[in-house]
Amino acid sequence: MTTTKRFWFALILSLPMLANMVLMPFGWTLPGGAWLQFVLTTLVMLISARPFWQSAWASFTKHHANMDTLVAIGTMTAYLYSIYALLTQQAVFFESAAFVVVFVLLGQVFEERMRHNASTAIEKLVDLQAKEAEVWRDEQFVALPLADVVIGDLIRVKPGQKIAVDGVITEGTSTVDESMVTGESMPVTKKIGDAVIGSTINKAGTFTFKAEKVGADTVLAQIVDLVKKAQNSHAPIQKLTDQVSNIFVPVVLIIAILTFLVWYLLIGAPLAQALIFAVAVVVIACPCALGLATPTALMVGTGRSAKMGILIKNGEVLEAANDVQTVVFDKTGTITVGQPVVTDIIGDQKTVLTLAAALEQSSEHPLAQAVLAKAKREKIAVPAAHGFQAIVGQGVSGQVKGQQIFVGSERLLVQQKLTMATNLQAQLQQLQDEAKTVVIVANQQEVLGLIAIQDAPKPTSQAALAELKAQGLKTVMLTGDNQRVAAAIAKEVGIDQVIANVLPQDKADQVQQLQETGRVAFVGDGINDAPALTVADVGIAMGSGTDIAIESGGIVLMRNDLRDVGKALTLSKKTFNRIKLNLFWAFIYNVLGIPVAAGLFYAIGLTLSPELAGLAMAFSSLSVVTSSMLLNKTKITAKSTGSL
CATH class of the missing domain: 2.70.150.10 (Calcium-transporting ATPase, cytoplasmic transduction domain A)
Incomplete structure (x- = not known):
C-alpha cells in the first residue's frame, strides 16, 4: 500500500475518535465506546503503521536505531497502555496512537509530493525525446519507433x-x-x-x-542519467547527519524513560499522565526533518541547475564547490574560441606555409588545423612528409622534399640548438605581445620563417571572470602557450595569475600545487585536461569538450558559456547553505519541542499531547521540504556570494 493510501486509511478510521474527543463534553459518545476505539486503532496499527514497525525491527536487528524507531515505540506504547486501561476500565488513549500515525504519514505525503515536484526536471527532459523517426528501410523512408533505430x-x-x-x-x-x-x-x-x-x-x-x-548513448539520455545520479547521491554532510541520528535516537529514548520515571515516581503523577509525557517526547523528537534536510535540497538544487544547462553529477561535487577559493582555466577552447586562424606569415610566405602544412597535415593539434586551413585558402599544393614525429610540448619534425624540417615553439629551437636572426626575434616578440601564438619553421641550419596564429577570447570570457572576482574567487590560467601570449590573453579577459609553458602531463601537478592554499576548481575541455579535471576538488568540463573531459568533470556546462562557471559555483553554494539551514531548523524543532513534550512547562499550562507532537513533527518535515523548494526562487546573480 502506498504512503498516500496508508494516510487516508488511517485518517478515515481516526475521524470517529476525533469526533468523540470533540463532542464528549456535549454528552455525545462514540457507539461502542472504548471497544470501538480499540478496533479502529488496531486496524490503523496493523495496516498504516506496520511499515514503521518493520523498519524499526530491521534497524534493531542490526543494532541501530532510526527515525521509524521513535514512531514505532511511541505509538506502540500508547496503544499497549490503552489496551491495559481498557481491560482495567480506566481512561484510554487510543486516539493518541492513531493520530500520531496519521500526522507522521501526513508529513511523508507532503514529502513525496515535494519530491515529485522537485524531480520534474527529469520528466521534462525525458518528454523532450522524439517518439519515432523516418528511417530508410527497404528503399523507402518509413516511420519507426525510436527503439527500432x-x-x-x-x-x-x-x-x-x-x-x-x-x-x-x-x-x-x-x-x-x-x-x-x-x-x-x-x-x-x-x-x-x-x-x-x-x-x-x-x-x-x-x-x-x-x-x-542511439538509446542510452545520446546526449539527452546522458543528461537524464547524470541528473538522476546527482539527485540520488549523498553529500558528505549527509554522513554526519546519519551519525547524529544514530546517537540522537537512543538519547531521546533515554530522555523519554527519564521523563516517565520523574513524573510517575518522583512527582507522583498518574500512570497514564506519565506515559503521555513520555510518548510525546518520543514522537516530537522523531528526526524526520533531519533526514529530509540534505536529500530534498540536493534534489531541488541539481534539478534547477539541469534546467540552466549545468549538470552537477553528485552531492560530493556540490559540497566541494562550496569552499572553492581558486578557479583555474585551460586557455584553448575554454577561455578562447578554440578555432585559431593564421594572421601573419614572416619570411617567404609560400615556402614557409608549404613546409609547415606538409608536416601539420599529420598532426591533430588545433594550431595545425589553422595552418592547413590557410594553405587551403591560398591553394597551395601540400607535398608529402616522411618520418613525421610529434615532439610533446615542442612541435613536430619530418622530411619534406629531402630536407629535415622542424615546426614548433621556441622550446623546439633550444632542443635542436638553432638560433634565430635578430630581426626575426624582434618580430616574434611583437607578435607575441599582440597575444598571437607563433609557430617557428626551420630546417637543420636556420629559421626559415614565422607563422602567427591567434585564438581570440570568447565574447563571454571577460564577463565570466568578472563574475568570479565579484564572488571573491582567485582566477588562474594554465596553458602550454608561452608566457608573453598567455599574459596578453589574461590581461584582455581579466585573469589574476598566469601559469604558462605547461606541458600537458604537468597540468595536474600545477593544480595540486595550487591546492596547497585552498580548494581548487579546474575548467577545461580537452583530452589533455582530463588529469587536471580529476585531480581538482571540482572539475568543470565544457559541454563542447571531449568525451573523456566530460567524464572526468564533476560539473558539465552544456551551454559552453563560461559565465555558467560562476552560476554553477553560486548555485552549489546556495544549495549547500540551504542544507545547513535545513539541518539547523530540524534540530531547533527537536530542541524546543522536547522540553515542552516532557512537561517542563506543565505548571503554566503549556503541554503537548502525543497527537499534537505528531502534528508538530509533520509540520517540521513540511517546513524543511518547503525550505528546499524555495531554492527554485533564489536569484543566481553575478555578485552573489552564495548566502541566503
Whole structure:
C-alpha cells in the first residue's frame, strides 16, 4: 500500500475518535465506546503503521536505531497502555496512537509530493525525446519507433520535426533549434558533415542524417542519467547527519524513560499522565526533518541547475564547490574560441606555409588545423612528409622534399640548438605581445620563417571572470602557450595569475600545487585536461569538450558559456547553505519541542499531547521540504556570494 493510501486509511478510521474527543463534553459518545476505539486503532496499527514497525525491527536487528524507531515505540506504547486501561476500565488513549500515525504519514505525503515536484526536471527532459523517426528501410523512408533505430540508419527530418537521435548530416541543409542543450535561442545552420543532437528541433529545410548514437548513448539520455545520479547521491554532510541520528535516537529514548520515571515516581503523577509525557517526547523528537534536510535540497538544487544547462553529477561535487577559493582555466577552447586562424606569415610566405602544412597535415593539434586551413585558402599544393614525429610540448619534425624540417615553439629551437636572426626575434616578440601564438619553421641550419596564429577570447570570457572576482574567487590560467601570449590573453579577459609553458602531463601537478592554499576548481575541455579535471576538488568540463573531459568533470556546462562557471559555483553554494539551514531548523524543532513534550512547562499550562507532537513533527518535515523548494526562487546573480 502506498504512503498516500496508508494516510487516508488511517485518517478515515481516526475521524470517529476525533469526533468523540470533540463532542464528549456535549454528552455525545462514540457507539461502542472504548471497544470501538480499540478496533479502529488496531486496524490503523496493523495496516498504516506496520511499515514503521518493520523498519524499526530491521534497524534493531542490526543494532541501530532510526527515525521509524521513535514512531514505532511511541505509538506502540500508547496503544499497549490503552489496551491495559481498557481491560482495567480506566481512561484510554487510543486516539493518541492513531493520530500520531496519521500526522507522521501526513508529513511523508507532503514529502513525496515535494519530491515529485522537485524531480520534474527529469520528466521534462525525458518528454523532450522524439517518439519515432523516418528511417530508410527497404528503399523507402518509413516511420519507426525510436527503439527500432540502430547506429548507421539514415533518418530523414522534415521542418518542425524533432531530430530522433545523435548523428551527422549526409544530405541537405537546415537550421536547428538547439536551445534544449545549449541554451542559445538562435537556430544554428547545419550542412553536410555537421553533427546534430537528438531531441533538438529542425526549423527550416529537410535533411538526412546518419545515426551515430542511439538509446542510452545520446546526449539527452546522458543528461537524464547524470541528473538522476546527482539527485540520488549523498553529500558528505549527509554522513554526519546519519551519525547524529544514530546517537540522537537512543538519547531521546533515554530522555523519554527519564521523563516517565520523574513524573510517575518522583512527582507522583498518574500512570497514564506519565506515559503521555513520555510518548510525546518520543514522537516530537522523531528526526524526520533531519533526514529530509540534505536529500530534498540536493534534489531541488541539481534539478534547477539541469534546467540552466549545468549538470552537477553528485552531492560530493556540490559540497566541494562550496569552499572553492581558486578557479583555474585551460586557455584553448575554454577561455578562447578554440578555432585559431593564421594572421601573419614572416619570411617567404609560400615556402614557409608549404613546409609547415606538409608536416601539420599529420598532426591533430588545433594550431595545425589553422595552418592547413590557410594553405587551403591560398591553394597551395601540400607535398608529402616522411618520418613525421610529434615532439610533446615542442612541435613536430619530418622530411619534406629531402630536407629535415622542424615546426614548433621556441622550446623546439633550444632542443635542436638553432638560433634565430635578430630581426626575426624582434618580430616574434611583437607578435607575441599582440597575444598571437607563433609557430617557428626551420630546417637543420636556420629559421626559415614565422607563422602567427591567434585564438581570440570568447565574447563571454571577460564577463565570466568578472563574475568570479565579484564572488571573491582567485582566477588562474594554465596553458602550454608561452608566457608573453598567455599574459596578453589574461590581461584582455581579466585573469589574476598566469601559469604558462605547461606541458600537458604537468597540468595536474600545477593544480595540486595550487591546492596547497585552498580548494581548487579546474575548467577545461580537452583530452589533455582530463588529469587536471580529476585531480581538482571540482572539475568543470565544457559541454563542447571531449568525451573523456566530460567524464572526468564533476560539473558539465552544456551551454559552453563560461559565465555558467560562476552560476554553477553560486548555485552549489546556495544549495549547500540551504542544507545547513535545513539541518539547523530540524534540530531547533527537536530542541524546543522536547522540553515542552516532557512537561517542563506543565505548571503554566503549556503541554503537548502525543497527537499534537505528531502534528508538530509533520509540520517540521513540511517546513524543511518547503525550505528546499524555495531554492527554485533564489536569484543566481553575478555578485552573489552564495548566502541566503
